[in-house]
Amino acid sequence: MSLFNIHLTDVLVIGAGLAGERAAVEAASFGCDVTILSLVPPRRSHSTAAQGGMQASLGNCAKGLGDNPDIHFEDTVKGSDWGCEQDVARLFVNVAPIAIRQLAFWGVPWNRVVAGKRKLPDGSIIEELKEKEGLITARAFGGTAKWRTCYTSDGTGHSVQYTMDSIVVKLGVTVHDRIEAMALIHDGERCYGAVARDLRTGELRAYVSKATVIATGGYGRIYGISTNAVINEGTGMAIAQDTGVVPLGNMEAVQFHPTGLFPVWILITEGARGDGGYLLDKNEHRFMPDYEPVKKELASRDVVSRCMIQHMRKGFGVETDMGTHLWLDIRHLGAKHIHTNLREIDNICKNFAGIDPVKELIPVRPTQHYSMGGIRTNIDGHAYGLKGLFAAGEASCWDLHGFNRLGGNSLAETIVMGLIVGEKVAEYTEGTEFVLPQRLVQDHMKKQQERIDKLIKASNNGENVYELRRKMEETLMEKVGIFRNGKDLEEAVHTLQDLLKRSQNISLRSSGKGANPELASALRLPGMIRLALSIAYGALMRTESRGSHAREDYPQRDDVNWLKRTLATWPEGNELPELSYEPVTITELPPGDRGYGEASQSGKSKE
Amino acid sequence: MIRRTLTIEVFRFNPQTPDIKPYMETYTVKEVPNMTLFVALNTIREEQDPSLMFDFVCRAAICGSCAMLVNGRPRLACKTLTKTLPSHIKLLPLPVFKLIGDLSVDTGTWFRHLNLKTQAWIHTDKTFDPKAIEERMDNETALKIYEAERCIECGCCVAGCATANIRDDFLGAAGLNKIARFMVDPRDKRSDQNFFEVIGTDEGVFGCMGLMACDDNCPQELPLQMQLAFVRRRMAMTGIFGGK
Numbered sequence: 121m122s123l124f125n126i127h128l129t130d131v132l133v134i135g136a137g138l139a140g141e142r143a144a145v146e147a148a149s150f151g152c153d154v155t156i157l158s159l160v161p162p163r164r165s166h167s168t169a170a171q172g173g174m175q176a177s178l179g180n181c182a183k184g185l186g187d188n189p190d191i192h193f194e195d196t197v198k199g200s201d202w203g204c205e206q207d208v209a210r211l212f213v214n215v216a217p218i219a220i221r222q223l224a225f226w227g228v229p230w231n232r233v234v235a236g237k238r239k240l241p242d243g244s245i246i247e248e249l250k251e252k253e254g255l256i257t258a259r260a261f262g263g264t265a266k267w268r269t270c271y272t273s274d275g276t277g278h279s280v281q282y283t284m285d286s287i288v289v290k291l292g293v294t295v296h297d298r299i300e301a302m303a304l305i306h307d308g309e310r311c312y313g314a315v316a317r318d319l320r321t322g323e324l325r326a327y328v329s330k331a332t333v334i335a336t337g338g339y340g341r342i343y344g345i346s347t348n349a350v351i352n353e354g355t356g357m358a359i360a361q362d363t364g365v366v367p368l369g370n371m372e373a374v375q376f377h378p379t380g381l382f383p384v385w386i387l388i389t390e391g392a393r394g395d396g397g398y399l400l401d402k403n404e405h406r407f408m409p410d411y412e413p414v415k416k417e418l419a420s421r422d423v424v425s426r427c428m429i430q431h432m433r434k435g436f437g438v439e440t441d442m443g444t445h446l447w448l449d450i451r452h453l454g455a456k457h458i459h460t461n462l463r464e465i466d467n468i469c470k471n472f473a474g475i476d477p478v479k480e481l482i483p484v485r486p487t488q489h490y491s492m493g494g495i496r497t498n499i500d501g502h503a504y505g506l507k508g509l510f511a512a513g514e515a516s517c518w519d520l521h522g523f524n525r526l527g528g529n530s531l532a533e534t535i536v537m538g539l540i541v542g543e544k545v546a547e548y549t550e551g552t553e554f555v556l557p558q559r560l561v562q563d564h565m566k567k568q569q570e571r572i573d574k575l576i577k578a579s580n581n582g583e584n585v586y587e588l589r590r591k592m593e594e595t596l597m598e599k600v601g602i603f604r605n606g607k608d609l610e611e612a613v614h615t616l617q618d619l620l621k622r623s624q625n626i627s628l629r630s631s632g633k634g635a636n637p638e639l640a641s642a643l644r645l646p647g648m649i650r651l652a653l654s655i656a657y658g659a660l661m662r663t664e665s666r667g668s669h670a671r672e673d674y675p676q677r678d679d680v681n682w683l684k685r686t687l688a689t690w691p692e693g694n695e696l697p698e699l700s701y702e703p704v705t706i707t708e709l710p711p712g713d714r715g716y717g718e719a720s721q722s723g724k725s726k727e
Numbered sequence: 728m729i730r731r732t733l734t735i736e737v738f739r740f741n742p743q744t745p746d747i748k749p750y751m752e753t754y755t756v757k758e759v760p761n762m763t764l765f766v767a768l769n770t771i772r773e774e775q776d777p778s779l780m781f782d783f784v785c786r787a788a789i790c791g792s793c794a795m796l797v798n799g800r801p802r803l804a805c806k807t808l809t810k811t812l813p814s815h816i817k818l819l820p821l822p823v824f825k826l827i828g829d830l831s832v833d834t835g836t837w838f839r840h841l842n843l844k845t846q847a848w849i850h851t852d853k854t855f856d857p858k859a860i861e862e863r864m865d866n867e868t869a870l871k872i873y874e875a876e877r878c879i880e881c882g883c884c885v886a887g888c889a890t891a892n893i894r895d896d897f898l899g900a901a902g903l904n905k906i907a908r909f910m911v912d913p914r915d916k917r918s919d920q921n922f923f924e925v926i927g928t929d930e931g932v933f934g935c936m937g938l939m940a941c942d943d944n945c946p947q948e949l950p951l952q953m954q955l956a957f958v959r960r961r962m963a964m965t966g967i968f969g970g971k
Binding site for chain 2: 160161162163164165166168169218220221222224225226227229230231232233234253254255256257272273275278279282285286287289290295297298320321322349350351384386387460464467468471472473474585586628629630631633634635636637638
């Protein structure tokens with residue numbers, strides 16, 4: 121025991137992005153001692169890359185007048201294709217305006233309403249009201265009835281993360297950066313913290329806590345083509361699933377963003393289309409109105425991504441050596457607008473594609489972007505299966521997003537859910553006695569140390585971690601992408617099962633000592649493959665199409681059999697996750713027509 | 728088009744193995760179209776040397792993780808296209824910051840300390856009222872705050888700064904820009920006198936020698952020269968006249 125470095129804290133937060141920091145600040149404000157672990161310094165978290173904004177129904181701008189939480193609720197449920205928890209969505213839309221205003225109080229420089237008339241790119245004239253001048257304004261995003269997405273130019277995530285971290289610094293919350301949680305310490309009933317590895321030195325430590333919050337974001341990087349940062353490898357979800365008792369919810373619900381910059385896959389924000397950008401094909405024809413006459417480019421992301429793939433399949437994509445793409449056109453928005461409100465896009469286009477978006481078209485293609493699935497929690501953010509374990513943000517399946525998340529709802533979720541979970545964690549901590557289960561901590565430490573030792577000692581002729589990883593990435597891209605079918609999914613499951621076996625036999629080509637990057641990858645890979653299998657197997661079993669889960673062999677939404685959520689647990693030694701299902705909570709809005717998407721369009725053509 | 732072969736010379740040192748002295752290691756990589764140093768370094772790690780340490784997070788010039796000396800200049804590696812460089816490329820870790828290993832440096836600790844030292848948060852005696860609507864703000868003011876807040880704490884300005892390389896307590900352009908961000912924010916109630924106490928010294932605004940490498944090296948193209956002049960003028964006035 122004395123060999124190991126043990127850190128004691130009331131609340132352990134794993135992940136310092138927006139959800140983690142917001143939860144930490146809330147718990148700390150209730151007097152809890154909080155420790156945050158992060159792979160990187162907090163301000164480098166992937167939350168900073170969110171350009172677009174946060175949805176909250178303030179109703180200040182001209183196109184947002186009359187907005188309220190009810191309309192936001194309806195948009196969110198329709199966006200989710202009735203896969204979300206409606207009590208969670210209701211709580212979220214009610215709290216979002218308060219959470220946004222609190223961020224303004226803390227220092228976020230939200231863009232504000234400027235009174236007067238102005239012309240929109242489509243030629244229509246709107247008038248911002250004098251009485252609303254100086255209040256927080258909003259922009260249009262996909263799948264919303266009102267302009268509701270609050271923003272700071274196109275650096276919303278950056279601004280909000282810097283502000284949240286300023287409060288973390290102000291409150292003196294402990295942050296240990298370059299630390300990776302490798303396993304949760306638990307006895308099958310309660311979570312006691314985590315075993316973590318210092319990425320500066322390679323040493324193991326134990327963090328023992330009353331409550332543990334996983335806020336590690338998504339797993340985007342298990343797909344070969346993703347907008348996500350390179351640190352988004354789903355480690356938080358993986359260590360929760362690795363307990364054998366905590367289920368992941370709806371892992372087959374994977375969002376593809378319509379506009380990843382081809383072929384480097386950096387995100388071009390939805391704000392580009394929200395502000396009036398068009399999607400064009402190889403003939404420079406604006407094709408979205410052909411598929412979605414009402415919402416056009418601003419249907420939900422799942423719908424726009426599918427239309428783009430279909431249009432490319434019909435031969436209207438631009439063919440290149442590196443693959444096929446379409447165009448995003450923002451030239452008509454003008455230099456001034458692009459250089460202020462869409463400056464990040466301007467920079468990204470110039471830096472990574474050598475393109476001036478004021479004058480040229482931007483090559484884009486749907487790209488893996490977000491995980492609706494994650495650690496299944498109740499409405500308080502308390503994980504299923506283990507007392508004292510919580511989750512927040514993209515790592516969680518709360519489940520606000522169901523089978524498709526609306527743009528602007530994830531950044532808002534990080535803050536709203538962080539706030540709520542932080543309070544619930546403080547409540548839980550208050551009523552819980554601190555326990556230091558020495559034997560249990562020791563056993564968990566030993567198990568992780570053995571994994572490390574085994575990798576370092578392994579012979580040279582084992583598997584190459586980068587090769588296995590690439591195979592996993594390709595399998596998901598090719599067979600578990602935007603359109604899915606039974607045959608491909610079955611093949612994917614078999615390939616991934618084989619990779620999981622091979623991942624037990626990795627040997628390093630470097631020493632593995634200290635802060636060795638190859639060892640870090642080798643330690644993560646089996647958990648990543650288990651996530652990939654949870655996605656592929658869940659998708660294979662779900663024989664319907666709902667939101668982002670589009671089965672070519674089962675193209676209809678099936679509310680009779682599939683109005684339910686997949687839960688994937690992974691008992692030790694299993695070759696596949698164990699799937700079970702639970703009903704979706706419907707409190708206000710019974711399943712119906714989304715008003716956009718294939719079902720809606722085919723319904724209309726029959727009329 | 729004939730593809731170049733790049734010779735990439737990388738600084739190697741692992742503080743965990745201090746017996747092995749720092750040295751330069753040379754790798755060769757085939758250049759591909761639109762190759763960035765992000766792509767080049769990952770290719771080296773995956774195909775030639777998996778022990779090579781460097782930091783990338785967003786790979787989109789947003790997070791500020793990957794600053795290093797590229798042929799002697801502080802740059803974000805992720806957005807440096809190899810075609811803008813000669814075929815011989817020399818990579819060194821950023822100076823001033825503590826070395827973690829090879830090209831990886833600890834900017835996080837440095838900036839957390841800076842944020843503590845400059846108390847880089849909104850100072851107000853108000854409490855948040857969840858029932859009230861937000862306080863109004865002029866949009867121009869909001870944009871001005873955002874302009875200064877665009878700093879991504881990459882450390883390029885600090886690494887290229889003569890003062891910061893001589894004295895380790897200097898706040899650097901990043902620190903002074905941070906002060907400017909809170910000076911223009913009407914929500915922050917600190918007076919110029921309060922700011923003077925923090926930065927009215929040689930480790931603050933009067934340590935700047937005016938060489939302006941910070942302004943040249945900022946990957947965000949922040950107007951650091953203007954910001955430094957703005958803060959310096961305000962602080963000089965405060966020093967002479969004792970505040971407002």
